Amino acid sequence: MILSELISIKDAFKIMDKTQKVKDCEIIPLEDSHLRVLGEDIHSYHDSPPFDKSAMDGYALIAKDTFGASTDTPKTLNIIEEIGAGDFSEKEISDNEAIRIATGAPIPKGADAVLMEEFTASNGDKIEIHTQVPPSENIVPQGEDIKKGKKILVKGTILKPSEIGLIASAGYAKIKVYKKPKVKLLITGNELVNPSKTIEKAQIINSNKYLISSMIRSIGGIVDTEHLRDDADLVKIAILKASKEFDIVLTTGGTAISKGDVIVDVIDSITDVLFHGVGVRPGRPIAYAEVENTPIFMLSGYPIAAISQFDIFIRRYIFKMQSLNYDPTIVKRESKVKIPSDLGRTDYVRAFTDDKYIIRASNKGSGIIHSMVQSNSYLIIDDNSEGIEKGDMSNIIFFKSMLLY
Amino acid sequence: MILSELISIKDAFKIMDKTQKVKDCEIIPLEDSHLRVLGEDIHSYHDSPPFDKSAMDGYALIAKDTFGASTDTPKTLNIIEEIGAGDFSEKEISDNEAIRIATGAPIPKGADAVLMEEFTASNGDKIEIHTQVPPSENIVPQGEDIKKGKKILVKGTILKPSEIGLIASAGYAKIKVYKKPKVKLLITGNELVNPSKTIEKAQIINSNKYLISSMIRSIGGIVDTEHLRDDADLVKIAILKASKEFDIVLTTGGTAISKGDVIVDVIDSITDVLFHGVGVRPGRPIAYAEVENTPIFMLSGYPIAAISQFDIFIRRYIFKMQSLNYDPTIVKRESKVKIPSDLGRTDYVRAFTDDKYIIRASNKGSGIIHSMVQSNSYLIIDDNSEGIEKGDMSNIIFFKSMLLY
Numbered sequence: 048m049i050l051s052e053l054i055s056i057k058d059a060f061k062i063m064d065k066t067q068k069v070k071d072c073e074i075i076p077l078e079d080s081h082l083r084v085l086g087e088d089i090h091s092y093h094d095s096p097p098f099d100k101s102a103m104d105g106y107a108l109i110a111k112d113t114f115g116a117s118t119d120t121p122k123t124l125n126i127i128e129e130i131g132a133g134d135f136s137e138k139e140i141s142d143n144e145a146i147r148i149a150t151g152a153p154i155p156k157g158a159d160a161v162l163m164e165e166f167t168a169s170n171g172d173k174i175e176i177h178t179q180v181p182p183s184e185n186i187v188p189q190g191e192d193i194k195k196g197k198k199i200l201v202k203g204t205i206l207k208p209s210e211i212g213l214i215a216s217a218g219y220a221k222i223k224v225y226k227k228p229k230v231k232l233l234i235t236g237n238e239l240v241n242p243s244k245t246i247e248k249a250q251i252i253n254s255n256k257y258l259i260s261s262m263i264r265s266i267g268g269i270v271d272t273e274h275l276r277d278d279a280d281l282v283k284i285a286i287l288k289a290s291k292e293f294d295i296v297l298t299t300g301g302t303a304i305s306k307g308d309v310i311v312d313v314i315d316s317i318t319d320v321l322f323h324g325v326g327v328r329p330g331r332p333i334a335y336a337e338v339e340n341t342p343i344f345m346l347s348g349y350p351i352a353a354i355s356q357f358d359i360f361i362r363r364y365i366f367k368m369q370s371l372n373y374d375p376t377i378v379k380r381e382s383k384v385k386i387p388s389d390l391g392r393t394d395y396v397r398a399f400t401d402d403k404y405i406i407r408a409s410n411k412g413s414g415i416i417h418s419m420v421q422s423n424s425y426l427i428i429d430d431n432s433e434g435i436e437k438g439d440m441s442n443i444i445f446f447k448s449m450l451l452y
Numbered sequence: 453m454i455l456s457e458l459i460s461i462k463d464a465f466k467i468m469d470k471t472q473k474v475k476d477c478e479i480i481p482l483e484d485s486h487l488r489v490l491g492e493d494i495h496s497y498h499d500s501p502p503f504d505k506s507a508m509d510g511y512a513l514i515a516k517d518t519f520g521a522s523t524d525t526p527k528t529l530n531i532i533e534e535i536g537a538g539d540f541s542e543k544e545i546s547d548n549e550a551i552r553i554a555t556g557a558p559i560p561k562g563a564d565a566v567l568m569e570e571f572t573a574s575n576g577d578k579i580e581i582h583t584q585v586p587p588s589e590n591i592v593p594q595g596e597d598i599k600k601g602k603k604i605l606v607k608g609t610i611l612k613p614s615e616i617g618l619i620a621s622a623g624y625a626k627i628k629v630y631k632k633p634k635v636k637l638l639i640t641g642n643e644l645v646n647p648s649k650t651i652e653k654a655q656i657i658n659s660n661k662y663l664i665s666s667m668i669r670s671i672g673g674i675v676d677t678e679h680l681r682d683d684a685d686l687v688k689i690a691i692l693k694a695s696k697e698f699d700i701v702l703t704t705g706g707t708a709i710s711k712g713d714v715i716v717d718v719i720d721s722i723t724d725v726l727f728h729g730v731g732v733r734p735g736r737p738i739a740y741a742e743v744e745n746t747p748i749f750m751l752s753g754y755p756i757a758a759i760s761q762f763d764i765f766i767r768r769y770i771f772k773m774q775s776l777n778y779d780p781t782i783v784k785r786e787s788k789v790k791i792p793s794d795l796g797r798t799d800y801v802r803a804f805t806d807d808k809y810i811i812r813a814s815n816k817g818s819g820i821i822h823s824m825v826q827s828n829s830y831l832i833i834d835d836n837s838e839g840i841e842k843g844d845m846s847n848i849i850f851f852k853s854m855l856l857y
Binding site: 077078081092093095096097098106131134135150151152153199200206207208209210211212213214216217218219220237238241242243244245246248249250251252253254255256257258259260262264265272318348349350364420448452 | 482483486497498500501502503536539540554556557558604605611612613614615616617618619620621622623624625642643646647648649650651652653655656657658659660661662663664665666667669670677682753754755759825857
């Protein structure tokens with residue numbers, strides 16, 4: 048099969064969006080929610096703190112009883128009780144009385160301030176106070192942190208430590224999150240072998256298995272991988288099986304025009320290929336279809352092409368499966384390099400970019416995993432540009448802005 | 453027990469470093485290595501690619517045979533063989549011969565260039581070629597990606613997709629990584645209850661269990677949590693048990709001066725408390741000791757204090773356990789807020805900061821989880837400063853610079 052007319056990235060996105068799937072949600076214990084995606088808005092069941100509490104270890108008292116107190120002119124108050132964290136007192140404080148109170152304990156009736164222990168000298172059932180405090184000193188008012196009923200987090204939030212702590216304070220021990228997308232990664236290529244010290248002539252190590260699985264995990268997916276020979280019947284069986292058992296199927300290899308390449312032909316024999324060939328480099332031969340209502344993305348066999356295809360198309364699709372937008376930040380940087388490009392093709396050039404400049408860019412085409420590790424960004428050359436010159440302000444997407452977490 | 457003389461953060465780090473533990477390594481399958489920490493330098497067993505290969509689908513040929521070819525003046529070559537990906541040819545190309553070749557296939561003997569299929573018209577066992585190519589066109593030379601024997605990654609690297617793909621290409625199916633630190637989180641406080649819609653007076657929801665477990669996971673730790681009442685005997689038993697079974701023990705609560713606070717006293721009855729009280733706010737009462745040669749960090753019960761203590765002390769310790777440096781980037785920003793501070797105390801003020809300005813800062817002390825979610829950075833006020841004024845250029849650490857991944 049020959050590549051169809053190249054379509055633009057934007058048109059490819061339109062086709063993907065028409066068929067975009069979104070995962071169902073599930074209820075899980077909050078302690079298992081680290082880096083899951085929230086599937087509901089969270090409203091607090093409680094004020095937090097649930098009562099006026101002491102912010103310090105010290106003495107709850109009436110502020111005006113301290114006015115004028117100093118080291119030279121101490122005042123003396125009667126200690127009528129002690130409250131530890133978790134205790135509370137039924138007693139009400141009257142003039143010249145104090146209750147010893149622990150950080151976090153509720154402020155007793157009558158008290159309007161807490162004096163830090165450091166500024167007192169205890170003497171049996173009395174304390175000498177050596178400084179004065181204004182009303183509400185060292186008191187954390189009820190609901191300061193969170194007001195009961197308030198919406199504190201929205202659906203689609205990625206749950207990190209602070210959010211998880213906040214949800215706990217709001218009164219939730221279980222929450223609704225999006226199920227993790229289940230991804231089948233089918234890798235084709237007779238030439239591919241597992242990593243080892245020695246490989247035969249014309250063999251290539253199957254690095255995609257490791258590279259792409261890790262990319263899938265890094266965006267919240269669960270991945271199952273399988274290596275297939277370039278055999279149309281085997282590929283067809285594997286794709287039909289995977290399309291029933293998984294949320295999304297990714298294949299690598301078999302998208303270009305060559306003897307050993309079979310996947311697009313196999314899909315074409317099952318259903319319509321919705322697009323094959325996008326005006327992007329690297330990654331032009333990417334193809335997309337649906338089998339059994341399951342999205343199938345056909346990626347290149349070459350790691351670098353596959354990575355670009357993943358970054359541009361697959362991240363977006365899998366983010367949206369979890370109700371997340373995929374909208375990597377584009378920033379402008381001055382280029383220190385000259386890079387030619389063709390009209391009608393968007394280039395994603397791996398580059399090393401700092402706060403000011405695009406310092407290095409590699410445009411050697413496929414296969415250069417190594418430069419991925421040494422790059423930190425894509426230099427994007429739009430399809431209406433014939434390239435960039437040294438000194439041009441150009442569009443950059445930092446890899447870190449494409450990440451989920 | 454009274455707080456010891458406050459020590460500086462720097463002195464606390466010195467004490468921690470004297471007793472710093474580092475985890476052993478283990479060998480794991482490469483496919484399980486996502487986000488693990490590399491425990492060895494990686495040298496490549498192979499050139500990558502392992503042979504000169506074609507970067508395109510087309511025809512391997514001798515460049516000079518194409519010189520002068522154009523659409524108007526095509527040249528004709530004899531096709532002597534086809535090579536798919538994974539195949540290779542024993543044949544050697546002579547003048548005016550070509551071998552049809554798939555992307556990734558090895559360049560046959562005699563050929564010095566590949567002409568893209570698009571610029572040819574095949575005609576049985578002959579092709580018409582419509583353009584000329586220079587020598588080495590569309591050939592990816594052996595070892596372009598990685599040279600055999602080259603050190604490609606160093607011990608202490610966090611393994612992300614590109615690194616994992618690179619290690620596979622280098623020939624490793626298994627690798628050495630640091631074992632994950634096993635952390636016991638002991639949470640004390642009679643007042644603490646599990647999250648629920650209704651709570652009793654003077655009860656507080658145990659948000660630390662969820663918050664701190666998630667923070668531990670976010671830096672590569674395995675966490676086991678337990679909630680204890682403020683009972684010295686129970687606490688002592690739990691700490692002695694945990695110190696035998698875990699790499700590091702974190703406690704929350706029981707570090708300040710109050711009736712219900714027991715942990716530091718219990719530790720003091722077992723061994724020397726190496727420090728208790730650091731000149732930092734929030735988080736001053738943090739304490740550190742070793743029991744059974746296991747580090748014990750005693751954190752505050754208040755989430756916000758515990759978070760600062762975690763960010764300043766625990767991240768550092770757990771990073772170093774995995775041979776990682778913890779050195780969050782400090783950047784300067786202009787403050788739009790005025791914040792007082794005390795000499796001899798370093799403030800970590802939760803702030804919202806953008807590219808230019810410190811826009812908001814909250815300094816209300818303990819308990820304000822909510823502001824954590826709304827903040828993105830710490831504004832740091834050094835212990836030799838009495839605070840910052842509006843317009844001051846001040847030190848900022850963005851939360852994201854403290855993360856492991």
